[in-house]
Amino acid sequence: MNALIETIEVVVGEAEGGTADTRVLKLVRLDGQPLPAYRPGAHVDVYLPDGLVRQYSLCGPNPQAPDYRIAVKRSSESRGGSEWLCSHAGNGSRLRIGMPRHAFGVNDMASHHILVAGGIGVTPILSMAYALQASGKSYQFEYFVRSDADTVFRNEIMASSLAAQTRIHPALAPQAVRERIARVLAASKAQSHLYVCGPAALMQSTAEQARGVLGDANVHMEAFAPPALPAAGERGFAVMLDTCGKTVEVPSGKSVLACLREAGHEIESSCEVGVCGTCMMRVIEGEPDHRDSYLTDDERMAGTYFIPCVSRSKSPVLVLASDP
Numbered sequence: 001m002n003a004l005i006e007t008i009e010v011v012v013g014e015a016e017g018g019t020a021d022t023r024v025l026k027l028v029r030l031d032g033q034p035l036p037a038y039r040p041g042a043h044v045d046v047y048l049p050d051g052l053v054r055q056y057s058l059c060g061p062n063p064q065a066p067d068y069r070i071a072v073k074r075s076s077e078s079r080g081g082s083e084w085l086c087s088h089a090g091n092g093s094r095l096r097i098g099m100p101r102h103a104f105g106v107n108d109m110a111s112h113h114i115l116v117a118g119g120i121g122v123t124p125i126l127s128m129a130y131a132l133q134a135s136g137k138s139y140q141f142e143y144f145v146r147s148d149a150d151t152v153f154r155n156e157i158m159a160s161s162l163a164a165q166t167r168i169h170p171a172l173a174p175q176a177v178r179e180r181i182a183r184v185l186a187a188s189k190a191q192s193h194l195y196v197c198g199p200a201a202l203m204q205s206t207a208e209q210a211r212g213v214l215g216d217a218n219v220h221m222e223a224f225a226p227p228a229l230p231a232a233g234e235r236g237f238a239v240m241l242d243t244c245g246k247t248v249e250v251p252s253g254k255s256v257l258a259c260l261r262e263a264g265h266e267i268e269s270s271c272e273v274g275v276c277g278t279c280m281m282r283v284i285e286g287e288p289d290h291r292d293s294y295l296t297d298d299e300r301m302a303g304t305y306f307i308p309c310v311s312r313s314k315s316p317v318l319v320l321a322s323d324p
Contacts, residue, residue: 007047008035010068012093018071022120022152023086027068030094034066038100040131041124041195041222044068045098045276046085053276054081057123057197057222058100059153061130061160068097071152073120098277103296104222106132110193113139114184116206118198122152124222125197129162141166142184144177144202174201181206185213197222237313241265242284242321256308256318267308274310281306286318 014026029035043057056070074086089095106113106128113132117125122143132139141162145151147170157166169180185194194210196203196219203221210219234252239260241248248263250256257279260267269279274292283306290300292307299305306320 007096021074040127041105042100047096059123059126107193111191112189114194115141116196118144118202121198143168193218195220272309282321284319286315289314
């Protein structure tokens with residue numbers, strides 16, 4: 001495991017059904033101490049027994065609570081992560097998690113918050129709704145689902161103080177979803193901010209509509225998938241590890257991680273899609289072109305860390321620390 005990444009040992013305190021294909025897990029710290037507080041919208045890396053690392057949003061009603069809650073949707077395309085958590089994680093199961101990551105959160109300066117969730121994308125949005133409700137801020141919650149039976153946290157939401165600001169939309173066709181979003185945006189206040197998480201098609205469509213009304217800066221998305229690797233023809237560059245002084249050429253269409261490994265350098269990785277941070281390296285010199293979904297905006301601005309499985313370089317040469 002990357003030495004830069006701090007992890008916490010936890011145990012599954014409760015494992016609930018959620019829906020037919022979703023499991024809700026309560027995580028408590030193994031040593032009995034409270035887990036760190038987090039900001040609404042945060043997620044954690046979950047390190048599974050088979051070596052996989054997966055990201056799950058924290059969706060509890062209170063970010064100051066001593067325990068965490070995540071919801072896991074079983075995927076037919078699972079590479080083992082969701083399948084293991086849904087089938088094998090039960091009361092008493094031990095796991096390791098990373099510290100909360102805050103790449104997606106509410107803007108405190110907004111006059112009104114429009115929360116849009118699709119399916120399991122409700123998890124970060126739900127924590128935002130609870131926080132906005134508790135602080136008395138103006139918000140509305142639009143929740144799109146395949147059916148009532150597929151609505152994670154439906155009973156909880158409708159029995160809580162969130163119900164008055166929440167609209168659950170089952171089985172809407174894509175055009176009907178667009179029309180609903182258009183009506184919401186048409187009625188939005190000045191300085192409203194929109195937050196969306198869910199299937200890629202929903203996020204793309206909603207973001208396109210919202211940017212035309214609210215502006216780019218007021219639209220926020222959460223997606224645990226990186227941009228595609230660069231296409232052939234994109235400018236290549238070189239990377240250098242500070243200890244050996246040798247440069248490694250990185251051509252277009254190939255990742256830094258792959259090139260370093262081909263040159264004989266051993267670098268630990270897990271997801272290799274830019275979301276877990278396992279392969280993270282320190283930047284000694286040069287300007288990174290960040291394309292990951294792991295670093296926060298502040299970390300990208302600082303230019304101190306680099307995710308070699310997906311990110312590129314704006315500089316002709318990028319010098320990285322071989323030992324994090």
